[in-house]
Amino acid sequence: MGGSYNDISLDQGEFETIVGSLGVRITPSTRLSWDSIIQYDNISDQLGVNSRVRYIVNPGSDLYLVVNQGFDVEDGNFQQFSSELVAKVGWTFRF
16 A cells, blocks of 8 residues: 655646555465556546456466556546456466
């Protein structure tokens, strides 16, 4: 969990930024893990969610399933504006 607050003064004007994030990692076995992070910032008024499942087939050979979602936050309501599902394979070949 983390966050930052910045009070910025420029010649063009002043503004404040607030960024907050919350991350979770669950590792039920040495081969399987789930990482997820949620991040919000007040300038774009958007919330982003990234979630990844990793399965280690063999050392150096991994399978991933990744979900990314973006939400606009208006008056406490969440309006989804993007969604992405990606499968990845990382494989090491030994000669």
